[in-house]
Amino acid sequence: MKPRTPPTPAATAPAERCLPLPCGPSIARRLSRAMALFMLVGLGLLSVAKYSAIAMRMDVDQQTTLEDKRQYLAHAIGVACENGEAGLLQRMTLFDPVRSSTRLQMWRGDGTVLFRDDMPPFAHSRGLAFEVPAERVAGGKVRVALEMDTTHDRKIMREAAITLFVTTLFGAAVAGFAIQWLVRRELRPLLSLARQMNGISPQRLDQRLVVERSSEELDPWVAQFNALMDRVQRAYAQLEAFNADVAHELRTPLTALIGQTEVALSRERSADSLRDTLASNLEEMQRLSAIVNDMLFLSRADRGAVARRSESVSLAELAHQVAEFHEGVLDEAGLRLSVVGDARVAVDASLVKRALSNLMGNASRFADPGSTVQVKIEPGTGVAGSGAQVVVENTGPAIEAQHLPHLFDRFFRAEASRVCPSENHHGLGLAIVAAIARMHAGDTIARSQDRVTQIGFTLGPQTA
Secondary structure: OOOOOOOOHHHHOOOOOOOOOOOOOOHHHHHHHHHHHHHHHHHHHHHHHHHHHHHHHHHHHHHHHHHHHHHHHHHHHHHHHHHHHHHHHHHHHHHOOOOOOEEEEEEEOOOOEEEEOOOOOOOOEEEEEEEEEOOOOOOOEEEEEEEEEOHHHHHHHHHHHHHHHHHHHHHHHHHHHHHHHHHHHHHHHHHHHHHHHHOOOHHHOOOOOOOOOOOOOHHHHHHHHHHHHHHHHHHHHHHHHHHHHHHHHHHHHHHHHHHHHHHHHHOOOOHHHHHHHHHHHHHHHHHHHHHHHHHHHHHHHHOOOOOOOOOEEEHHHHHHHHHHHOHHHHHHOOOEEEEEOOOEEEOOHHHHHHHHHHHHHHHHHHOOOOOEEEEEEEEOOOHHHOOEEEEEEEEOOOOOHHHHHHOOOOOOOOOHHHOOOOOOOOOOHHHHHHHHHHHOOOOEEEEEEOOEEEEEEEEOOOOO
């Protein structure tokens, strides 16, 4: 059995209209068909109403004409009967030219035929019967049957029906084609947008959609798409930078591991020398493990992980617990630490302590010796005072304003003056703080002015 080959793009849809996938049903064609159907129904109803109006008017005219003829004949017959049947027959003979398009029959009161027009019956006619008193005619009255020819009226009605029917079909067809042309013309900007979208690629993420003709329906959609592309471009740039930074951060410990191992294997070493090499290698591997663990944590946060909150805890108490861990570093740097304010919030205590630890470590590295690092905690101002704000403040070199929005980017370092070459920090600490804030429905804070730097985060209220 031969495998089926997929249809070529040319077989599925015109290339200029479908980019790049096969087309579905044409919107213009569907709209034109629907509008043509609506026009057909609408014009059909109007035509039926028009035809009915013409028929009703013609029926009234025929009834009026018959009634006029009846009155005239009744009067003429009544007058003619005063001279007997001979006078009546003579009068009817004289009226023959006048009674065109009519057929007349008369009977005596006893039922015998008195007069009958000698002409073939009409194809279409309308009749009226009446009686005229006549004393000098047998039976004392004359029964009359008047028949009027309506063949011409019926022809007019048939021609009107044909005209209305053709007009309805023609109007619906013209409306369908006109609407299809108009819809295709108005949808032309969508085809242009499709071609522009088809041109966007990872190498051309800076390309944005441009609308040929501004419209109330398309402009918001294009603006949202361009805003989305701005975010995608920034994310793609951050991803590229992140990959480069990860490679750089991993290369340093890997290079050290390979170098030390090659040196250790280059000649015979004593047990103490090999032990030192292994200890150094272990330190580098621990650094690698820390980078990998931090990257995995950030990856989980990026996928929308949410903090598992416990009962409400004192943020000041958590800050004091973290301060005890940093006590040795603070004493060595000649720094003091104080906790100002408090708030009780339902949080993931371990994550909040990790964020506080990163902020305290960051502040202690750049604070002026002898200064005080302050942890400021303020209750939130949301519904029922839920949430909180935590800021770690230190006095030291200020951060340039253009660097503040990027402090929480991964592997970001503001400037050389704020890098501690004697310490190993891989640039993920503040990125982890931002991730923990997002996991608690919060945001980050970064301010630096007059040698006072405040970096922190907010904790949002617990949601159901």
